[in-house]
Amino acid sequence: MNTIQQIRFIWKPIVFLLCLSPALFVLGDAFGITGQLSANPVEDILDRFGNWALRFIMITLAVTPLRRLSSWNWLPRFRRMLGLFTFFYAFMHFLTWFVLDRELRLEDVLEDLTERPFITLGFTAIVLLTALAITSFTAIRRRMGPRWQTLHKLAYAVGLLGVWHYWWQVKKDITEPLIYAVILSVLLGVRYFWHLKRKKPGWRRPPR
Amino acid sequence: MLIKKPSDIRPSEITSETNYINRRDFIRAGAIAGGSLIAPGAISAVIPDSRLAKLSNISASPFSTDEAPNSFEDISTYNNYYEFGLGKDDPVVYAEDFKTRPWTIEVSGEAEKTGTFDFDDFMKPFDLEERIYRMRCVEAWSMVIPWVGISLAEVVKHFRPTSKAQYVAFETLKDRDQMPGVRGRSLDWPYREGLTIAEATNPLPILAVGIYGNVIPNQNGAPIRLVVPWKYGFKGIKSIVKIRFMSTRPKNSWNMAIPREYGFYANVNPTVSHPRWSQARERRIGAGIFASKQETLMFNGYGEHVAHLYKDLDLRRNY
Numbered sequence: 001m002n003t004i005q006q007i008r009f010i011w012k013p014i015v016f017l018l019c020l021s022p023a024l025f026v027l028g029d030a031f032g033i034t035g036q037l038s039a040n041p042v043e044d045i046l047d048r049f050g051n052w053a054l055r056f057i058m059i060t061l062a063v064t065p066l067r068r069l070s071s072w073n074w075l076p077r078f079r080r081m082l083g084l085f086t087f088f089y090a091f092m093h094f095l096t097w098f099v100l101d102r103e104l105r106l107e108d109v110l111e112d113l114t115e116r117p118f119i120t121l122g123f124t125a126i127v128l129l130t131a132l133a134i135t136s137f138t139a140i141r142r143r144m145g146p147r148w149q150t151l152h153k154l155a156y157a158v159g160l161l162g163v164w165h166y167w168w169q170v171k172k173d174i175t176e177p178l179i180y181a182v183i184l185s186v187l188l189g190v191r192y193f194w195h196l197k198r199k200k201p202g203w204r205r206p207p208r
Numbered sequence: 209m210l211i212k213k214p215s216d217i218r219p220s221e222i223t224s225e226t227n228y229i230n231r232r233d234f235i236r237a238g239a240i241a242g243g244s245l246i247a248p249g250a251i252s253a254v255i256p257d258s259r260l261a262k263l264s265n266i267s268a269s270p271f272s273t274d275e276a277p278n279s280f281e282d283i284s285t286y287n288n289y290y291e292f293g294l295g296k297d298d299p300v301v302y303a304e305d306f307k308t309r310p311w312t313i314e315v316s317g318e319a320e321k322t323g324t325f326d327f328d329d330f331m332k333p334f335d336l337e338e339r340i341y342r343m344r345c346v347e348a349w350s351m352v353i354p355w356v357g358i359s360l361a362e363v364v365k366h367f368r369p370t371s372k373a374q375y376v377a378f379e380t381l382k383d384r385d386q387m388p389g390v391r392g393r394s395l396d397w398p399y400r401e402g403l404t405i406a407e408a409t410n411p412l413p414i415l416a417v418g419i420y421g422n423v424i425p426n427q428n429g430a431p432i433r434l435v436v437p438w439k440y441g442f443k444g445i446k447s448i449v450k451i452r453f454m455s456t457r458p459k460n461s462w463n464m465a466i467p468r469e470y471g472f473y474a475n476v477n478p479t480v481s482h483p484r485w486s487q488a489r490e491r492r493i494g495a496g497i498f499a500s501k502q503e504t505l506m507f508n509g510y511g512e513h514v515a516h517l518y519k520d521l522d523l524r525r526n527y
Contacts, residue, residue, distance in 0.1 A: 038285075039493045040349055042491065045497075100498070103500055108486065168484070172394050172465060172466070173394055
């Protein structure tokens with residue numbers, strides 16, 4: 001097997017299962033197999049899916065800087081999967097909220113969306129993630145050409161919206177949102193730094 | 209004493225509504241008559257100094273709800289007590305070795321009787337009652353808790369507040385060594401709460417010392433905590449070391465921290481939203497993942513006893 005085959009048939013399934021395991025644990029805990037949910041199970045499920053969505057957007061946004069620093073050039077091959085897991089966890093978080101917490105009451109949902117800014121932020125992130133997930137198919141990507149790249153820069157906005165949503169949601173203790181904010185600043189900061197460096201005179205784009 | 213077990217059949221379903229109401233009045237009348245026959249101090253509240261020990265001489269209360277109480281597990285493992293951590297599951301872990309003896313309560317301010325009292329002496333003049341109350345958290349979840357405690361109104365009367373006393377202020381212990389949360393800056397310690405004198409002398413509030421007929425677990429505010437069933441849970445200040453009768457409105461911790469979101473009154477009110485969530489409905493803990501939320505009641509369903517306290521108050525502004 002060559003490297004590409006190894007990635008496709010060995011590493012991708014392993015990473016896939018690893019990425020899925022937090023969801024399996026939520027399911028296992030809900031049925032009392034792997035553990036127990038708290039006395040407020042809906043809040044527990046909501047928090048866990050939300051937290052994993054944030055972790056996955058961070059992991060996804062870390063791919064480019066990590067590859068650049070490490071020259072692990074195989075890393076971007078996992079980016080789409082990681083991005084889709086961000087969508088998966090964010091969507092499960094949304095579904096838990098919509099079905100179990102808001103109990104499908106559309107008037108409640110509308111009130112939340114319009115009157116509670118942190119929910120507006122979170123919902124915007126879900127909408128953007130959905131657009132990114134739909135356009136992640138290779139065929140669509142090819143058809144979109146260079147516009148695809150522009151659209152998928154929205155992943156940065158998703159990170160910002162997600163952290164902001166969490167920050168405004170917590171009651172008092174901002175420790176966890178702050179940790180995500182710091183990680184996100186580093187991930188976006190290095191990109192900006194490299195962007196500035198690239199613009200410096202005397203630097204020329206290497207021939208393709 | 210008899211501890212009510214959660215049951216599928218509620219008394220209200222067995223008894224016809226009229227008989228049910230009559231029965232409640234009968235119990236209430238009995239309790240009032242009984243109370244007047246017993247000389248003050250005849251049953252003195254003795255709180256054993258050992259964890260979860262059984263309490264004795266507890267009388268039932270006409271103010272108790274017939275709703276099925278939450279399990280001891282729910283009540284003792286899911287609560288907020290920021291002195292022991294910010295997670296709901298932190299207090300049960302970090303309060304385990306909390307020392308509730310020796311314990312003193314300092315009573316000060318606008319009252320004839322003031323001083324620092326040993327906990328056991330503080331408790332002696334009062335009678336223990338079981339009060340099964342709904343508890344509505346400002347975070348839109350709720351429980352039913354079978355508290356054991358003493359009437360706050362009796363406690364207030366005992367210390368003979370002067371005419372200057374318009375408010376009663378409470379303070380929690382602030383102990384950096386025992387309370388890991390106090391080392392953090394999540395709130396401005398010590399935790400502070402307060403009531404108007406009219407609220408404090410209403411028959412509903414209690415100083416709770418027990419749950420399910422036993423000594424109250426550390427994580428729920430041992431050895432003594434406030435319970436005000438028509439207000440959001442954060443008014444229920446835990447592990448009280450100071451009680452002060454004041455002529456001016458005392459500060460309360462959550463209002464100090466985020467005044468836009470938490471007021472002084474904190475009355476349960478389904479029509480006034482928290483800025484970040486609706487208070488119209490609540491999730492009853494223990495009901496299960498797929499149980500629907502229930503409507504939140506004005507004053508948490510205790511309006512008949514307390515609504516008159518606020519008849520001249522704009523509850524939108526005084527949240």
